[in-house]
Structures are given as structure tokens and as C-alpha cells.
Amino acid sequence: MSTASAPRSLTKPQARIERIFQSIRRQICLLDFPPGTILREQDLAEQFKVSRTPIRHVLNRLAVDGLVESRQGVGTTVTTIEFKDLIDIYYLRATLAEAIGDSEPLTPAPDVFKALDELAAKCEELGNAVDLRGFGEINIGLHTQILRIIRSRPLRDVSDRLFYQTVRVWFQIVPRFSWERAVLELCQEIQEVRQALARDDLKAVGLVHRNRLSTVMILLHRTLDEESAMAYQLA
Amino acid sequence: MSTASAPRSLTKPQARIERIFQSIRRQICLLDFPPGTILREQDLAEQFKVSRTPIRHVLNRLAVDGLVESRQGVGTTVTTIEFKDLIDIYYLRATLAEAIGDSEPLTPAPDVFKALDELAAKCEELGNAVDLRGFGEINIGLHTQILRIIRSRPLRDVSDRLFYQTVRVWFQIVPRFSWERAVLELCQEIQEVRQALARDDLKAVGLVHRNRLSTVMILLHRTLDEESAMAYQLA
């Protein structure tokens, strides 16, 4: 991934680290770096044209979020989220989604609607051919817009972290499920969020979001049960 | 991953960083380092007998949690949590506390009871004289024990982070309120948590906890209103 031309003198160091962090996190969550990938600090340093030091800060933060794991003498590997944790996180996210609307109404910036419309358009196109990466990108896009209407900063921070801990699950779920239905439900959520937003009904936004999270959670439970059954058959 | 997970071995570098992290965080939250304090990396390095490098990792993590803030050329200062954020966090914590009991019952380790009894004893003693630091220590102790009965690791991690973002508020609240009542309510929560735990009623533990958080939240709202009134009078 090519980094933008670096006017280093104009960018504050913390902002640069933040950019690198988001870039690597995105690559992890879109499976450009699939689980198990070994990220070498030296390679990343060369890619981003910095030394290992700021890269280590970024990896350290990713490790706190559980997206990578560093072991001395081995390397920094992209993690696989435990299935059990995945369900727990989805339960948390569903709970928190209900809390989105519990604050005073927040009039969203006008470009939120534009962004949502663009996402909806892209999502429609997805129906034509299976494109998991595109699906992931739209998911991230929707998440980004939902974040923007959450007034409470702590809630925003927690939601963001939990989201990025779980996005990758779609790459496992969709193939075992139905591409058409996954796309359809994503389209529906975007539309419903947009409509709820248009009537300043934050509570509805939260509930729409909660319901889709809940759907995924049920799917995860089903998958877990199937795996348990498989294990039982083998035993 | 986070502080909630058990350290592997105290000899490994990651464990050492974890120890330093918890040490500094504790000192911040007990106001050994009051808000506004400038933490110099060199001083901390000498204090912990390491170089600046691991100290920087720790401070970086504390900065992510919002407990400190680093500015190049100035220093790393202990932050003051915004009042608005404080209320939001308490609302979040109250919401999450209700979710504690939503998982399958978890039989607590026997030493949880012992730890709670010790905390209760210490809390009784607090009634004799005002001791804000002791109050904070018991608060942290209670939190630590409650963490141990949360099965869901993601919920544990989030709860832990939010707790340490808000403990310091007691040092503001108690003086403006009533020392006796604060101690009494803390004692009550410890007792009620212990009782609920004794009958394997995790849901009750969560609700007891939620109720106290809710009490604090109301207090915070009241304080906020008073400050608004003051500002109004001045204007």
C-alpha cells in the first residue's frame, strides 16, 4: 500500500502515528493481512518510511486491542479472535447500540446523508458479484457514519474498538451463509439508518443497528452449535 | 491483552511493562500524581530502573486510556477528565453493569469472599477518620473483585478501562458531599455484593453495582447543575 507523499514538516508526529495505526488496522480488518500473518517491524518501517520506533508504538496499540500479538524472537502475528470472545463482543455491541439513542438528539452533519447514500449505492452494486473485501469496506463505512452521530465520546471510543475487533468475522460468516442475504441485510440497515436519521430519531438508529448485530449473534451461536455437533460426531 | 488477563511470568519483558503500567496507573488514580502533574520520562525511567523506551510504551498506553497526555517539548501531564465525559462514562458503566449477570453463572473462587471480607473490614475502619486515599484503595479493591466474577473477557476489559478512567472522581465528590454517607454506601455495596455472590446470583451483583453507579451519576448531574447555576449567577 503506497503511503501518501510525506510532507513531514507539516504533520505532527502523533497524527502520523495515528495515520499509520489506522492504515495497518484497516489492512488487518480487510484481510490484506490475514490472521497468522507475521508483520515484521523492519518491513513496515520501510513501507511507511519511518524507523521501527513509531511502528512499534502502533503495533503496541494494536496489541492492546487484541488485533496482533508480539513475541520476542518470533515476530508480531495477526491474531484470530476467539469464537467465544466474538459472541461476547457482539452481545456487548448490541447492548451498547441501544444506548446510542439515550442522549439528547444530535443533529447530524449534512454530509452524513451523502455518505450514507454513496454507501447504499455501492452496496446495491455488490449484489452482482461476490466481493468480500468490498463488503468489508462498506461495513467500515457504515460504522464510520454511525460513529459520527454518537454524542458520548466514551461510548464512541468503546464502540469503535469493539467494532474493529469483530469486523473480520464477516469473512467467515458470509461464505457459510448466503451472499445475497448478507448484502440485502446490509443494504437494509443503511436505508433504515438513513430514514431514522432523517427524522432525527437517534433511538431508532440504535435499535436498527442493535437488531442487525443481534442477527449476526444468532448466526454465530448457530455456527458454534454446529461445530459442537461436529466435535460430538467425531468423538 | 489487557490488565484483566493474568500475567504469564513476571520475568518476561511484557510482564514488566504491565507491572510498570499498573503501578503508574494506580499512582495516578490515587492522586499520588494529581491532575496537572508533569511526568518526566527520564525520572520514571530512573525510578523503575529501566530506560526511557519501556516507560514510553507505558505512557503511550496511559495516553490511549486518556489518563495522561504527551506534548513534544513540554512533557507528559496527568489529565483532568472532562465533567461531561465523566457523566457519559458513568452512564456506560451503569449500562454495562446490568450486563454482568447476563451470562451463565460463574462460581467465584473462594478467595473472592475472603478478599471482600477484608475490604469490608477496612471500610468499617474508614468511618473513624477521613481518609480519601484509603477510600480509593478500597474502591479499587472492590472493582478488582467484581472483575473476577465477570466471565466475558471483552466486558471485563471494557469495564476495567472505564473504571480507571473514573475512579479519581471520588476525590472531588466526597469533599462536596458527606464522608460518612460515602463510606456507608461503599460498605453497603461490598456487603450486598458478597451476599448476592454467596447465593450465586450474578444478576444481583450487577444490579447492586449498577445502583451505586447510578447514585454517583445523579450526584454528578447535581454538581453539574450547581456549576451551571454558578455560571449563570456570574453572568
Add this chain to the structure above:
DNA sequence: GGGGGTGGAATTGTATACAATGTACCTTTA
């Protein structure tokens, strides 16, 4: 032919020198 030990290469963790930056104080000038 197999098992275990040994050395080398690769990688993360640490220490340290240097660069960038902000603050305070002092100097100079209108």
C-alpha cells in the same frame, strides 16, 4: 535411520544518541 544438541540467522525488546519542539528568560529596540 533417528534423536538430540548446537550454532546461526532472524526477530522483538532495550538503551542511547540525536533531532524537533515548546517554554522561559533575557536582550534589544522603539
Add this chain to the structure above:
DNA sequence: TAAAGGTACATTGTATACAATTCCACCCCC
């Protein structure tokens, strides 16, 4: 005298050399 500018110092951010650790291939020995 006050204000503007510059200079020195302290601090964080970065780069890099070195230490610690791990993995693996190779080889020796049985």
C-alpha cells in the same frame, strides 16, 4: 517602559546500535 525577538534549556519524538530470545536447519552420535 513595554513589547518584540532571539537564545538557551528541558522535554518528547526518532533513529539506530546492541542484547535477549526463539526457531530451524544441520550435524554428530548412537
